[in-house]
Amino acid sequence: MSTTNGISTPPVTPSAAEGKVDFSSDQEVRWCPGCGDYSILKQVQTLLEQSGKKKEEVVFISGIGCSSRFPYYLDTYGLHSIHGRAPALVSGLRSVRPDLSVWMITGDGDALSIGGNHIIHLLRRNLDVNVLLFNNEIYGLTKGQYSPTSPEGAVTRSTPMGSTDHPFNPLALVKGADATFIARSMDRDPKHMREVLARADAHRGTSLVEIYQNCNVFNDGAFEVFTEKASKAGHTIFVEHGKPLVFANGTRGIKLNGMTPVVVDTYAGGTSLEDLWIHDERDSFKASILVRLFDDPRQEGAMPRPFGVFYVNDRATHESKLSAQVALAKERKGPGDLDALLKGEHTWTIG
Amino acid sequence: METPVKTKTVEQRQNVVILFAGDSGDGIQLTGAQFTDTNALFGNDVSTFPNFPAEIRAPQGTLAGVSGYQLHFGSVEIFTPGDQCDVLVVMNAAALKANLNKLKKGGTIIANTDGFDKKNLRLAGFIDEVDPLTDGSLANFHLHSVDVTKLTRTALEGTTLGMKEKDRCKNMFVLGFINWMYSRENALTEGFLRKKFSKKPDVLDANLKALIAGYNYGETSETFTTRFEVKAAPMPKGTYRSITGNQGTALGLIAGAQKAKLDLFYGSYPITPASDILHELSRHKNFGVLTFQAEDEIAAIGSAIGASYGGALGVTASSGPGIALKTEAMGLAFMLEIPLVIVNVQRGGPSTGLPTRTEQADLWQAVHGRNGEAPIPVIAASTPIDCFDMAFEAVQIALEHMTPVILLTDGYIANGSEPWRFPAAKDLPEIKPNFIPSVTSGSAETKPFLPYQRDERGVRPWALPGQAGLQHRIGGIEKQDKTGNISYDPANHELMVRLRAEKVAKIADRYKPIRLDSGPEQGELLIVGWGSTYGAIRTAALQLQGEGQSVAHVHIRHLFPFNKGLGPLLKKYKKVLVPEMNSGQMRQLLRAEFLVDAQGLNKIQGMPFTSEVIRAAALNLLKQ
Numbered sequence: 001m002s003t004t005n006g007i008s009t010p011p012v013t014p015s016a017a018e019g020k021v022d023f024s025s026d027q028e029v030r031w032c033p034g035c036g037d038y039s040i041l042k043q044v045q046t047l048l049e050q051s052g053k054k055k056e057e058v059v060f061i062s063g064i065g066c067s068s069r070f071p072y073y074l075d076t077y078g079l080h081s082i083h084g085r086a087p088a089l090v091s092g093l094r095s096v097r098p099d100l101s102v103w104m105i106t107g108d109g110d111a112l113s114i115g116g117n118h119i120i121h122l123l124r125r126n127l128d129v130n131v132l133l134f135n136n137e138i139y140g141l142t143k144g145q146y147s148p149t150s151p152e153g154a155v156t157r158s159t160p161m162g163s164t165d166h167p168f169n170p171l172a173l174v175k176g177a178d179a180t181f182i183a184r185s186m187d188r189d190p191k192h193m194r195e196v197l198a199r200a201d202a203h204r205g206t207s208l209v210e211i212y213q214n215c216n217v218f219n220d221g222a223f224e225v226f227t228e229k230a231s232k233a234g235h236t237i238f239v240e241h242g243k244p245l246v247f248a249n250g251t252r253g254i255k256l257n258g259m260t261p262v263v264v265d266t267y268a269g270g271t272s273l274e275d276l277w278i279h280d281e282r283d284s285f286k287a288s289i290l291v292r293l294f295d296d297p298r299q300e301g302a303m304p305r306p307f308g309v310f311y312v313n314d315r316a317t318h319e320s321k322l323s324a325q326v327a328l329a330k331e332r333k334g335p336g337d338l339d340a341l342l343k344g345e346h347t348w349t350i351g
Numbered sequence: 352m353e354t355p356v357k358t359k360t361v362e363q364r365q366n367v368v369i370l371f372a373g374d375s376g377d378g379i380q381l382t383g384a385q386f387t388d389t390n391a392l393f394g395n396d397v398s399t400f401p402n403f404p405a406e407i408r409a410p411q412g413t414l415a416g417v418s419g420y421q422l423h424f425g426s427v428e429i430f431t432p433g434d435q436c437d438v439l440v441v442m443n444a445a446a447l448k449a450n451l452n453k454l455k456k457g458g459t460i461i462a463n464t465d466g467f468d469k470k471n472l473r474l475a476g477f478i479d480e481v482d483p484l485t486d487g488s489l490a491n492f493h494l495h496s497v498d499v500t501k502l503t504r505t506a507l508e509g510t511t512l513g514m515k516e517k518d519r520c521k522n523m524f525v526l527g528f529i530n531w532m533y534s535r536e537n538a539l540t541e542g543f544l545r546k547k548f549s550k551k552p553d554v555l556d557a558n559l560k561a562l563i564a565g566y567n568y569g570e571t572s573e574t575f576t577t578r579f580e581v582k583a584a585p586m587p588k589g590t591y592r593s594i595t596g597n598q599g600t601a602l603g604l605i606a607g608a609q610k611a612k613l614d615l616f617y618g619s620y621p622i623t624p625a626s627d628i629l630h631e632l633s634r635h636k637n638f639g640v641l642t643f644q645a646e647d648e649i650a651a652i653g654s655a656i657g658a659s660y661g662g663a664l665g666v667t668a669s670s671g672p673g674i675a676l677k678t679e680a681m682g683l684a685f686m687l688e689i690p691l692v693i694v695n696v697q698r699g700g701p702s703t704g705l706p707t708r709t710e711q712a713d714l715w716q717a718v719h720g721r722n723g724e725a726p727i728p729v730i731a732a733s734t735p736i737d738c739f740d741m742a743f744e745a746v747q748i749a750l751e752h753m754t755p756v757i758l759l760t761d762g763y764i765a766n767g768s769e770p771w772r773f774p775a776a777k778d779l780p781e782i783k784p785n786f787i788p789s790v791t792s793g794s795a796e797t798k799p800f801l802p803y804q805r806d807e808r809g810v811r812p813w814a815l816p817g818q819a820g821l822q823h824r825i826g827g828i829e830k831q832d833k834t835g836n837i838s839y840d841p842a843n844h845e846l847m848v849r850l851r852a853e854k855v856a857k858i859a860d861r862y863k864p865i866r867l868d869s870g871p872e873q874g875e876l877l878i879v880g881w882g883s884t885y886g887a888i889r890t891a892a893l894q895l896q897g898e899g900q901s902v903a904h905v906h907i908r909h910l911f912p913f914n915k916g917l918g919p920l921l922k923k924y925k926k927v928l929v930p931e932m933n934s935g936q937m938r939q940l941l942r943a944e945f946l947v948d949a950q951g952l953n954k955i956q957g958m959p960f961t962s963e964v965i966r967a968a969a970l971n972l973l974k975q
Binding site for chain 1: 388391392394583586587588589590591592593594602605606609614616618635636637638639640641643645646647649650651652653654655656657658659660661662663665679680682683687773774775776779789799816817818819820821822823824825826827828836837
């Protein structure tokens with residue numbers, strides 16, 4: 001209870017008093033019923049609530065697309081920008097405000113097609129931003145055209161005879177751009193997603209999390225082989241730092257034959273766990289191989305698709321280097337003296 | 352000291368236009384800048400026009416590779432770099448060929464004969480390699496042929512430098528000679544060289560020797576019997592410096608940020624002729640200036656919008672093609688109603704156009720060039736000094752009215768320089784961003800924050816991330832009045848379009864009353880200019896007034912929205928003439944807005960107007 005000018009004011013809101021802050025905004029969520037975005041929104045809200053962050057220190061910036069409506073549904077600061085340009089906006093924001101928690105919400109079209117140039121530069125500069133890339137392998141908001149991650153041959157409204165484009169392997173692209181935090185998760189595994197998001201949030205630098213997200217209207221079931229119980233075990237591999245790469249309920253694993261990953265059996269008489277590929281998220285070379293585990297799951301003998309934190313690197317952030325230069329300039333030259341600046345180096349006097 | 356061979360006479364001149372020209376590797380820009388500084392320091396008024404090729408090192412000896420630096424200095428007020436030259440200094444045949452048409456009849460040519468050998472003549476396109484220095488074709492001029500290369504080499508005999516390095520000192524020989532010719536001292540340049548080459552004593556020594564040799568050559572040579580003197584101009588008392596337009600823009604931006612107590616974030620992508628703003632700003636990080644060389648023009652403005660959203664002064668600059676790329680993001684900044692300064696250092700267009708030449712053809716792009724109804728205030732600088740004032744005003748408008756602002760300059764004033772009696776920091780007004788206090792948890796009532804609640808000027812509050820209780824969402828989608836939430840309501844859209852336009856229109860309320868630059872309050876002809884045509888129009892207008900003509904000159908600083916006094920002013924003259932370096936973009940805006948029968952004078956050659964062309968057009972219109 002506080003008193004200002006003798007007027008007594010109500011106590012802080014009950015939810016805050018309990019230490020739990022509700023991060024949902026007053027806006028009605030307008031994604032299609034059944035959209036994978038709901039699950040991601042829920043996990044992000046939960047993570048923020050558990051993180052102890054203040055609402056006002058969190059900023060969400062998005063581009064354009066279904067996923068980019070995300071900022072409206074959180075009671076934080078939010079900016080819904082223009083198609084593909086969110087990386088530019090977060091770069092400017094983060095450069096001047098290293099005190100904030102900055103999140104960028106983007107999709108496969110927004111980040112990898114129209115914003116492809118920006119995302120790679122954000123990653124190489126390494127500004128401390130959490131990037132959530134919702135990949136549904138389709139353009140949803142424009143009603144069903146193929147995206148840069150749609151598989152070759154995808155029949156969509158703009159490709160009735162099948163797509164002739166070779167798709168991006170998003171995480172290989174991200175690795176090529178020297179990202180310092182690379183991870184993959186899926187909308188249908190909330191617990192895993194929450195863990196990965198927490199890791200991403202803790203990382204100092206650009207954290208890129210690709211989230212497989214089902215668009216049940218235009219591309220339903222694109223990832224069902226990875227998400228459905230019947231096929232999940234045999235087609236996914238959940239990597240953990242320091243642990244061997246095993247899947248299919250522990251019966252199979254991946255071994256590195258030189259630079260080549262191969263699937264092996266791990267039961268009695270098979271390859272022992274010590275001989276399997278032990279995941280090391282600090283190993284850049286191994287991460288480059290891991291992101292290449294990208295077989296089409298419909299093909300016979302396809303390698304399982306990895307999920308989890310692939311790679312972490314503690315390279316300095318761009319904003320820390322920028323502010324260090326400003327601090328050094330102030331140390332060397334003193335804080336800016338406007339009169340000295342206007343005067344310049346050479347003057348002459350008349351009269 | 353040797354005794355002069357002959358007594359030299361000294362003639363007085365009121366003003367002189369000199370053009371240095373040579374290969375882009377001849378050090379022409381440096382020579383011109385040094386002579387400019389020397390004259391400015393002496394007390395002349397000066398105006399310069401550097402003119403260089405787009406290629407960094409175009410093939411030596413060719414017309415494409417000619418670099419020029421024109422300087423107009425005088426004992427009177429100077430407004431332009433001069434229509435025609437009194438003196439043309441050429442280092443080779445191509446430089447003569449490219450610039451002879453700029454020399455007055457009876458003007459002086461100082462030619463480096465070594466640059467007129469057969470190879471240079473052929474490269475410059477002199478038919479049959481006929482040497483113009485010897486064939487009599489320059490009989491209408493005062494021609495002085497000087498073997499600068501040989502004289503420089505002789506002066507540097509005994510120095511340790513190689514021949515190539517010796518030849519690089521040619522420009523200092525020329526400068527020393529010109530200093531002699533115009534009764535100036537070498538002192539300023541000597542000081543400059545000492546600083547520049549402090550770590551290369553042999554190069555310093557050679558340059559100083561060449562400079563002195565050039566001066567002494569004037570003193571002792573029998574061919575030069577006359578020196579000239581241009582007395583100091585009656586400049587207002589005070590302390591001066593030299594400033595280019597791009598420097599002025601950069602300093603105006605920093606001054607604005609300082610007066611608003613904000614950091615300055617400059618997002619930019621290199622482009623001619625705007626890059627010097629980036630170079631200048633990046634030197635002043637101790638003022639809280641953050642420069643960000645983005646991956647492209649879109650990211651440049653996008654990062655500046657992000658920085659403004661975070662509470663810094665976001666600025667981006669470019670030239671025509673780059674501005675085209677920024678267009679969509681300008682719409683976003685307009686829709687967000689966030690402060691942002693966009694500088695367009697115009698160059699010849701369309702497309703890549705003429706990167707190193709000047710034009711005013713991006714006016715419509717600035718005023719109209721966005722999708723939807725997105726009026727953005729547009730202001731223009733008229734001289735290098737004015738770049739400072741207008742950049743400062745751009746910051747004021749952006750921060751105090753929560754809007755992107757476009758500042759138009761152009762290559763002519765961006766690279767040109769003039770003496771600047773710079774202001775004191777305390778005399779610049781404070782700038783007050785439209786901040787709003789945070790809402791603390793103990794507040795009496797917790798009303799939802801309305802990010803688009805406007806004040807009487809139509810301006811919304813600037814709530815920054817990190818401020819408690821003010822969380823809100825904004826975006827490029829049409830928003831509901833006051834709340835900023837997404838709204839597709841038809842009536843709301845029309846309301847918002849009108850509210851945003853009204854806010855921008857009300858910016859005109861802050862302008863000072865419109866003022867004639869010169870001439871009678873009413874009369875026969877009003878010449879209306881904007882931007883870098885200022886000096887040429889002013890010169891022409893003063894001359895016409897001196898000749899008894901009823902001619903006035905007004906120069907428009909605020910291109911959108913217009914000054915409220917402009918319409919009534921236009922009606923006070925029988926005729927209106929609008930000289931522009933485009934096909935008539937301002938003329939059409941004036942006609943559309945004020946129903947005035949404005950006539951155009953249009954030059955689209957990538958080169959500035961001469962005052963004589965404007966004077967002639969005005970006289971012609973007066974006769975009709």
